Amino acid sequence: MNKEQNTNAESFEQCLKCTVCTVYCPMVAVNPDYPGPKQAGPDGERYRLKNPVFYDDALDLCLNCKRCEVACPSNVKIGDIIQSARLKYSSKKPKLRDFILANTDIMGTMASTMAPVVNFTLGLKPVKAVMDGVLAVDHHRTFPKYAGQRFETWFKRYALKKQEEYTKKVSYFHGCYANYNNPKLAKDFVKIMNAIGYGVNLLEKEKCCGVALISNGFKNQAIKQANLNLGSIRKAVGRGEPILTTSSTCTFTMRDEYAHILELDNSDVRSSIALATKFIFELVDAGKVKLVFKDDYRKRIAYHTPCHMEKLGWAIYSTSLVKMIPGVDFNMLDSQCCGIAGTYGFKKEHYEDSQKIGESLFRQIRDLNLDMVATDCETCKWQIEMSTGVQVENPISIIADALDVEATQKANR
Numbered sequence: 001m002n003k004e005q006n007t008n009a010e011s012f013e014q015c016l017k018c019t020v021c022t023v024y025c026p027m028v029a030v031n032p033d034y035p036g037p038k039q040a041g042p043d044g045e046r047y048r049l050k051n052p053v054f055y056d057d058a059l060d061l062c063l064n065c066k067r068c069e070v071a072c073p074s075n076v077k078i079g080d081i082i083q084s085a086r087l088k089y090s091s092k093k094p095k096l097r098d099f100i101l102a103n104t105d106i107m108g109t110m111a112s113t114m115a116p117v118v119n120f121t122l123g124l125k126p127v128k129a130v131m132d133g134v135l136a137v138d139h140h141r142t143f144p145k146y147a148g149q150r151f152e153t154w155f156k157r158y159a160l161k162k163q164e165e166y167t168k169k170v171s172y173f174h175g176c177y178a179n180y181n182n183p184k185l186a187k188d189f190v191k192i193m194n195a196i197g198y199g200v201n202l203l204e205k206e207k208c209c210g211v212a213l214i215s216n217g218f219k220n221q222a223i224k225q226a227n228l229n230l231g232s233i234r235k236a237v238g239r240g241e242p243i244l245t246t247s248s249t250c251t252f253t254m255r256d257e258y259a260h261i262l263e264l265d266n267s268d269v270r271s272s273i274a275l276a277t278k279f280i281f282e283l284v285d286a287g288k289v290k291l292v293f294k295d296d297y298r299k300r301i302a303y304h305t306p307c308h309m310e311k312l313g314w315a316i317y318s319t320s321l322v323k324m325i326p327g328v329d330f331n332m333l334d335s336q337c338c339g340i341a342g343t344y345g346f347k348k349e350h351y352e353d354s355q356k357i358g359e360s361l362f363r364q365i366r367d368l369n370l371d372m373v374a375t376d377c378e379t380c381k382w383q384i385e386m387s388t389g390v391q392v393e394n395p396i397s398i399i400a401d402a403l404d405v406e407a408t409q410k411a412n413r
């Protein structure tokens with residue numbers, strides 16, 4: 001067993017007590033009540049294993065950003081240890097608010113059937129005040145808009161047949177956000193893949209990756225959904241198709257959280273799950289595919305590295321692709337956590353910390369006079385757009401908008 005494969009329980013023994021993790025923890029910087037990664041993680045685990053009474057409710061403050069793990073020189077799975085301890089020892093029962101925030105498929109299915117009404121209603125001040133008072137969803141939050149037509153519906157109606165024209169195929173895990181809120185992102189993915197000569201299949205069955213269920217304490221439901229996704233992924237991998245996503249968090253969850261937090265064996269398919277930008281960049285880099293861009297696309301863009309992208313170490317693929325667009329004036333943000341951490345920043349008790357954590361990032365963005373920010377995480381998009389007023393797009397949508405589709409198709413025939 002190598003260092004990467006060790007279990008949470010084994011990894012805490014590797015702690016050198018150097019406290020580097022504490023320096024990189026965004027929560028320690030804004031909230032003195034948080035014990036910090038070393039104490040909440042490896043140090044606390046020693047005590048909790050002796051007696052669960054040592055579990056500290058302050059672990060609820062952890063964002064699960066994994067920045068501590070990226071910084072740790074000894075490969076201690078600090079974030080995993082904390083997340084697993086919360087699921088195992090916390091006596092707090094999830095609230096109705098947590099159920100609503102975590103069940104993205106249920107909410108998305110209901111909301112998208114009457115999207116204009118839902119979008120209008122969620123933006124009303126009195127509704128926000130009621131949600132704040134009754135559900136403890138902070139009234140400052142802007143909810144992402146729902147689309148009237150889900151991506152899956154569009155795909156079956158307008159794109160499915162065309163995919164038969166391609167011999168090379170990939171499978172797409174679209175995730176909740178692209179399905180219910182931003183179908184354009186998923187359509188952009190299909191547009192790029194088709195232009196470079198790949199057909200797109202959807203998975204036989206897909207549920208939310210489960211990241212919000214895990215962070216809100218619904219482990220059993222997360223395991224159920226993960227098993228359903230893994231079943232469909234295995235079938236696609238069996239057909240020789242890589243599984244591509246357009247969300248860094250969905251990718252990270254299915255590759256790493258399924259094994260480390262939900263204790264599911266995904267080792268047979270883990271390496272087949274990748275972010276679309278990685279897959280496309282590697283094809284371009286190997287000279288197997290050519291992207292041709294429009295001459296008149298001109299944008300000043302800065303890239304924000306989401307925490308889970310930092311953990312994957314894959315920002316280089318997204319940034320390299322965006323930099324290939326000749327008309328892009330590219331800036332790399334010195335990114336810390338944006339503070340939203342999925343559903344965390346929606347909660348009234350965490351809103352203030354969430355905004356304090358993101359402030360240095362927001363300041364950089366405001367100072368750069370940008371046309372847009374690029375990032376691979378949908379919740380970072382919500383946080384940055386709400387806090388800076390600057391438009392945020394996924395690199396896939398930026399590439400799709402800048403792409404000369406006809407010329408790219410020709411170049412890849």
Ligand code: SF4
Pocket residue numbers: 014015016017018019020021022037038041042071072073074075076078
């Ligand atoms: S960075 Fe790693 S080794 Fe250092 S104190 Fe934190 S967990 Fe221990």
Ligand code: SF4
Pocket residue numbers: 024025026027028036037040061062063064065066067068069078079082
């Ligand atoms: S996961 Fe993030 S918030 Fe939690 S201890 Fe690590 S660095 Fe801090």
